Amino acid sequence: MLSLASYVNSLPGLEGHYIDGVIHSLERILTTIGEHAGRTLAVCLSTITANYEAAIRIAAAVKTVDSRIAIVVGNDHFTALSREILERHRELIDCGFIGNEVYSGLADYLLDRRHSRPAGIYPGSVRFESGRLISAPAIREPVNRIIDYRLIDRTLPHSEVYAANFTRRLGRRILELTGRRVNQGVPVEIGRGCIKFSGDDACSFCSIQYGGMWKNELSAEHAWSAIQRASEAGYDYLYVTADELPLTFARLMLDMAESPPDWWRALPPAQRPVLVGYARADGMEKEQVLRAMRGIGFRILFVGVDAGAPRSLQALNKPLRNPDSAAAARKMYDSNLRALGNARNHGVAIKAGFVLGHLGMTEALLEENITTYIEFLQAGRDVIISADIELLSPEPGSQDFRYLTQLDEAEAMSRRPGLGIGSRETRQRVAERYRQADIFDRETAIDDYIGVFMPELSKERLATARDRVRGECARLGIVTGDEL
Known part of the structure; x- marks a missing residue:
């Protein structure tokens, strides 16, 4: 997540934040998101099987704070069960990404979302659009080299x-x-x-x-x-x-x-x-x-x-x-x-x-x-x-x-x-x-x-x-x- 947050933070007009849900309680995470809701474009959730249920709870809570905040989901649990997850939570999850090569696709999605036009082709993405589940194949991309260690304590300690x-x-x-x-x-x-x-x-x-x-x-x-x-x-x-x-x-x-x-x-x-x-x-x-x-x-x-x-x-x-x-x-x-x-x-x-x-x-x-x-x-x-x-x-x-x-x-x-x-x-x-x-x-x-x-x-x-x-x-x- 630090790698993705750093990459997003390097994009023009975007500011990446990092929060570790193992360190901080669900209540503190939701309070922090609520405090920043007015300038939050998206909450990106890294889901493995152990934390997936908590991620869904966070997503639901974020949507009650501000339904305009996009929920973006990825990592192993989502990749393995993307169809099942999106069919069940299509009203909650705006976009998901599968596999590892997701940086350029996520960047394009967030930048388009910032300008209220998230209708492009985003490599590695899967989402519902006009009632249909659509996906875009991932592309080969290099290992991300942008890591900003200052983000570790920027939002929460x-x-x-x-x-x-x-x-x-x-x-x-x-x-x-x-x-x-x-x-x-x-x-x-x-x-x-x-x-x-x-x-x-x-x-x-x-x-x-x-x-x-x-x-x-x-x-x-x-x-x-x-x-x-x-x-x-x-x-x-x-x-x-x-x-x-x-x-x-x-x-x-x-x-x-x-x-x-x-x-x-x-x-x-x-x-x-x-x-x-x-x-x-x-x-x-x-x-x-x-x-x-x-x-x-x-x-x-x-x-x-x-x-x-x-x-x-x-x-x-x-x-x-x-x-x-x-x-x-x-x-x-x-x-x-x-x-x-x-x-x-x-x-x-x-x-x-x-x-x-x-x-x-x-x-x-x-x-x-x-x-x-x-x-x-x-x-x-x-x-x-x-x-x-x-x-x-x-x-x-x-x-x-x-x-x-x-x-x-x-x-x-x-x-x-x-x-x-x-x-x-x-x-x-x-x-x-x-x-x-x-x-x-x-x-x-x-x-x-x-x-x-x-x-x-x-x-x-x-x-x-x-x-x-x-x-x-x-x-x-x-x-x-x-x-x-």
Whole structure:
């Protein structure tokens, strides 16, 4: 949202504002919008499944303040369910944008709206016009380079809370494992995409809606400039937001390592910003790339281990596409184990992610995963900075959500690793609850998913397993996601 707000703020005659709904209460957000209503052109809402219902409440409240204020919606939840959302809320939502390449379309829409003529073609948009749902295909556009960090506190205060939370939750652990004292973090976008998107073959639980470009990146020079701007704004812990780095953006990492700018080289190593990014475990086996990433400042990598058993990795569609998916899953399992050694050898810490549950999980597979998770944590206690252990949530846009509504697809996928699922009659009853739905309770969706796809298990059993792994993290001194 800061990226979009900054881009809008750069447009002639427009002023962008940034509000984080995680930091501020719904009441304070609505009060702030009300105070600025007389000069507000649009309220743009970033909707993921977790906040979508709140976004609709904000939209409805804004329209009662001033019906002339446009409501513009985007991000993953809207992209996945745009038709269902607009058909239900066509009187509330003026325009939506799908995918990632939405900057030019949003700019054109807002500028036209300012002059009371929003009837053009806006790339990436979808909206009702004259009773018809119309959409315009997205166009290829570069990664946005306009970031104005001053917007973070322009409208409501955010930085103080961000910094306090960062220090309390992660600062000490980062110091222990990396020897670096860092104070304030911020996302930095130098690329978007994941190697799995190239074949439209995302992991089953992945709900990222990447739109028309599976991969988009800055040049090495512009990537360094993005890092410099964040560093000069006072941030020393930079979250590089690409969905996967060493496999997807190997060339960019190597090019950056070969061309460090003067400002970077002039800084003592202890004063250079710490970079953190995402990596597949098999990507960490690219020694040359990992060495380059360490050289340009990556000290922490989030590694989605996700499962400890080869059959579970296969069920989650975690391995890269391979004619022999079972063999690929065994190779991925070995890569997960080797990731610890690779991190240790290159001086990189790991934030490990684990997913509990998948299509066809059994009690025996759950136990196998718990055992291997704990062994992984014990073996990596010196390099694992934190661990997220969560129950699988079938988010709209993911394969797992499609399994809830597409009965034949779920059956076909369960046969690949040879795992059983619930009866077709039971799955049909559940499917009817989610077809055409735009709002639903995520906890209920998890319950339904477990009920039809893991008939041997229950949410309580999975939660007990999660707590067992979290307890081992506490014993080993590893920060866990519930603490974050």
